[in-house]
Amino acid sequence: MQTKHLKLLRLFLDSEEELTAQVLAMNLSVTDRSVKSYIAEINGQDPGLVQSSHRGYWVDKTRAMHALSSQVGKMPQTPGERVNYLLTQLLNGRLPGQPLDLYALSDTLCVSYETIKKDLLLVRKKLKEFNLYLTVANDCLTLEGQEQDKRRMFSSMLFAEFSDNILSLEEIGKIFPQYDIDQLVYILVEACKVYHYFINEYALLSLVLDVVISIDRIRNNCTFTQPPIGERRYDEHEMTLARQVIADIERSFDVIYTPQETEGLTVVLLSSLIRIDMGEIHAGNIEALAGKECMDLVRALREEMRRYDFIDGDSEQFLVRFTIHIKNLLVRLQHGHVTRNPLTEHIKASCPLIFECAVAISEKIRQTTGFTVDEHEIAYIALHIGSILGDQNAEQNKVSCVLLVPYYHDHTNQLLAQLTGLFGQQLVIRAIVTSYREFENLPTPDFLISTLQIPQSMMEWVYINPFLTDRDISALQYKIERVRQKKKRSRLRDNLLKISNEQLFFHNPVLADENEAIPLMAEALRQHGYVDTGFVQDVFQRERNYSTTFGNIAVPHSMKMNAVKTGLSVVITDKPFSWGDNMVNVVLMFSISQGERALFYDIFDNLIVLLLEPINLKRVKECQTWEQFVTTMVECF
Secondary structure, three states: OOHHHHHHHHHOOOOOEOOOOOHHHHHHHHHHHHHHHHHHHHHHHHHEEEEEEEOOEEHHHHHHHHHHHHHOOOOOOOHHHHEEEEEEEHOOOOOOOOEEEEEHHHHHHOOOOOHHHHHHHHHHHHHHHHOOOOOOOOOEEEEEEOOOHHHHHHHHHHEEEEEEEEOOHHHHHHHHOOOOOOHHHHHHHHHHHHEEOOOOOOHHHHHHHHHHHHHHHHHHOOOOOOOOOOOOOOOHHHHHHHHHHHHHHHHHOOOOOOOHHHHHHHHHHHHHHHHHOOOOOOOOOHHHOHHHHHHHHHHHHHHHHOOOOOEEOHHHHHHHHHHHHHHHHHHHHHOOOOOOOOOOHHHHHHHHHHHHHOOOOOOOHHHOOOOOOOHHHHHHHHHHOOEEEOOOHHHHHEEEEEEEEOOOOOOOHHHHHHHHHHHHHOHHHHHHHHOOHHHOOOOOOEEEEEEEOOOOOOOOEEEEEOOOOOHHHHHHHHHHHHHHHHHHHHHHHHHHHHOOOHHHEEOOOOOOOHHHHHHHHHHHHHHOOOOOOOOHHHHHHHHHHHHOOEOEEEEEEOOOEEEEEEEEEEEEEEEEEOOOOOEEEEEEEEEEHHHHHHHHHHHHHHHHHOOOOOHHHHHHHOOOOOHHHHHHHHHHH
8 A cells, every 4th residue: 555545544543433535635635536546546455445425434443453554564653753763864864955855754654744743843852962953944854963963863863772672783784784784893893903902892883883874974975074073182003093994994885985084983983992902001001091181080080989988999900991991981072972882771770879870970070071971971980880899788788697506526617618608798607606505695696597406486597407408508598588688678667767757758749840849859858957958959950960860760869968968858649740851750859968878878779779670660659658658668679
């Protein structure tokens, strides 16, 4: 079927009544005769699909839906899908100044002209994020803006499409089947080998995507008219690498790079590659490689890390790797380039506290350099932080025990060695006693391990044989996990009760967006002595720089740890309301005191991870009181 036939069927599906030829003609902007011709053509392909009577025409909706689904395939169905389709049509391989016709788009998408006009409002909003804008003249669309920004947006859109289908070279090949992606990877990897550069797998995927977009744009005569913004920061060795890569690309892909395109690709390459021999770089010569400006920034960032007790950033290995990363990040920031990270959403959702630390470090970079760090780049910083987590959390999550075992030659030492070897990362043995009477005089541990049967009325305990069996090991592992979970739940309840109360809890307040939610919650914290009057502006500043949404929840707070005391205000609504580009039902506003920052770390991480589980979020959305909220969160733990 042709698009005009599909459009006609969609009109029937949207109507509960028969439609006359006049009504159909008006909606399709054609004559009555054309409508009757379309119906005859449809019935010619699918006899009896469109029926008629004196009241008008109608269809068997089941058959019509089947006809549409078999014909439309992947045709955009929702407003969001149509917006992405329109953006792709504007960006993908269109010649400069070549317009899109609104009526042709209407026919292609099987929607009305008015629907397309409404979709353009969202198109303009997305374009604005990349300094691009849309002009409409004589019902034709033209995309205006710098070529650099068009490529940046196209890359961002394609990368977003991979969120549901993990980014891989194979997926890039599906988007650009006309290009040999394996050959492009070979060119890049071989150049790295020859010129002694390194690139990680994630950066390689992002680099390949950016390079193949540039190849496609150049082949469609969409080229840079001016060099990339920023001071040139590369030497002759780096230029030689870039020239070699460009020569290989030109030869393999039948494309010619202008001087502006050459400089642009050089920036992209050097923003992704690391020129280093890790065996020769150490703390003593890293400044010579990175330069004083970069090292000064790294020192400031490591000072920022010291605010977080669980980060141990003093190792030489971390200093070297982190400095190299910051050096390359500065190049990308200065040239407006982003290396995208396919793990961004996963890191943000599974490690919210580490991601929050990376946000704080990125804010320090913004304050120092004036450049705002993209979320994908924040995720790379989070990966570096994750590699140097201290053992504070590990120690906190250990459980303590006392070992009750009668003395018999060297047997006790052997048992102790076995237990330490098997459970040393989870278990702290506070003492070893030979009788129950000795145990009674000790501080109470989390549980008792005994090779003797003891009264069932006692505390948590587990019986083991004098010589550990597989069953004993399983019983100990089960008990350790049970006790640890019990401790975590108790700690979460105590911490929630310590930092908040029913006066900071709001159920179903009438809120339009974050501009109404933030003042409400900040004022509640102020009235109860948690923050001062400047807190609300600090929270708004944080939202402007970096969003605090995680799916359907928002966690607004200040970047400064200058609250009077650590506190928590909670909003829960039955109907979601707008928060930036998201819709949220649950808002957790934290105030953070420097002296109680460990309390914030513990609660922040636990609450977000719990609430990102759909089943937990559903239960929390049903809470109507503070007590119900606390009980539900503890039960979800």
